[in-house]
Amino acid sequence: MSDFDFIHSGRRTIDIEQQAVGALRERIDERFTRACEVLLGVPGRVIVTGMGKSGHIGKKIAATLASTGTPAFFVHPGEASHGDLGMITRGDAVIAISYSGNSDEIITLLPLIKRLGIPIISMTGRAQSPLAEEAEVNLDISVATEACPLALAPTASTTATLVTGDALAIALLEARGFTAEDFAFSHPGGTLGRKLLLRAEDIMHRGAAIPRVAEGASLSQALLEMTQKGFGMTTIVDEAEHLLGIYTDGDLRRSIDRGADLIGARIGDLMNRTPKTIDAHTLAAEALKIMEDKKITALIVLDEQKRPNGVVHMHDILRAGII
Template sequence: MPEFDFIASAQRTINLERDAVHTLLTRLDEHFERACEVLLASSGRVVVTGMGKSGHIGRKIAATLASTGTPAFFVHPGEASHGDMGMMTRDDVVIALSNSGNTAEVVTLLPLIKRLGIPMISITGNPDSTLARAAVANLNTAVDIEACPLNLAPTSSTTTALVMGDALAIALLEARGFSAEDFAFSHPGGTLGRRLLLLVDDIMHGGERMPLVAPETPLRDALLEMTRKGLGLTGVVDSAGQLSGIFTDGDLRRTLDNDVDMRSATIASVMTARCKTVQQGILAAEALKVMEDLKINGLFVVDQDGKPVGALNMHDLLRAGVV
């Protein structure tokens, strides 16, 4: 097999697609603004359709829209002609993708879309095509040349369509004021969802699992409480149930360094008073920030009266996927 320069080939492809994407900056005009206005005004969903490679790009655009505050789904144009048109309502908006703008399977849907009175936005490489002329707004993604050396395989053209779809989704996201919390609700199974939706109440150790001792408790008994509960700490509460202090593994090391008599010392004499706590009901991510800022591995959760209702440590945050 003759020697081939794979790197040079890849560089050529990337350069061609980069240039094609850069050209899109000159295509952002009143059509793009109109498309955004139509989508924002819609009370329904966005129905994305496209054939072949355009269909694959369409699926991704629909997924991006749906995850960023614009309800959307993909319909294969062939299936739409055989029943899936029933998924559309008069409140919806259609985004149709076709590089030529004349793809038969997509063009076939035009009379049905028009009959329903659904506005259609087209993403095409031909602003004079059938789809472009029928659309309320056409997003021009034309390219001078495909990255394919035969100028046949959709490469640069699918890249520009994808980028235009992303530009549309993000413009809508920003116009709606879509927040990170909103994104998390669409991604409850992801790391971001766990970070933004999980409360300390969901992961803290409460009730009998919470390590607590009285101030007069001998140090050795407090250590047994720490061992039983396995959090590397124990809280110290007074007779009114208020948190007086905390004793952690770090406090134990400092106690040993200070040659404290382990047999006679009470927990009150070695605890850390006025310890840092967090309020019940806050996000676990907020508790994580407190622990990181203070360089501590555990803390207590208190109610509005300052009484401990739970305890958690860094391992709990790790297991919950917050870290």
């Protein structure tokens, strides 16, 4: 076993990076405001670029911007000099990240970007660097020290860069009035996306899968329909297919408790005439809440003429990953 104090080393790193992040707060000033105004004002996309570790952080910043209402993507500065510069067009803005402010690959691109009339926002640790001086706005990401004891591996500085990028993304999100539903459209595969986008019509059972019997059907006929369709209930409809009521497994138990004539009774005499229903545009998450509140496992979906055109079962919602 090593005698090295891993706990002290880990805590020292966190302390240094915490101090670096704390120092950023006072730098959220008029330069930050100007950077946000530039990004809000461009009709195109935000292009993020950076080399090495700055590039890795830049990819995350671009992804955060894109998912919070600011169209953005990352362009590698080395690849930009070999054709990818064509991805940058008039109407875009560039966020260029370089702690030294002197990355050759980025400096090479500056005259070309300027020629297109594209505003540049730099994120550097040196305000007097070539990149900072060429930028319309420079955001200061300097740190007192890196967590790396050799002062070689970027650690506190990359954390400061990431936090500054997050601050930009969230300020833009709030300024745009970006909503949870807007976020869902950028994340259709995520849980939030499914909650805000998936509707009853996307998961409901249709057509012949809907259990239905006539008002004059016997209880045994209704029970057979319930068994065959497997939803633990059946709809009761009139000749025009309008919904009259519903009969469920729970209703059967209540019929037995009341001593109902289970042999001769018509289902129309036993049915629940005020079932809970939804329309096809109801969010699946809302349907789930109704089921939980009412302690039921299925909902009837009605069309505009009050005819059953679907059934949503709790299992369908669970399979869709709503919770």
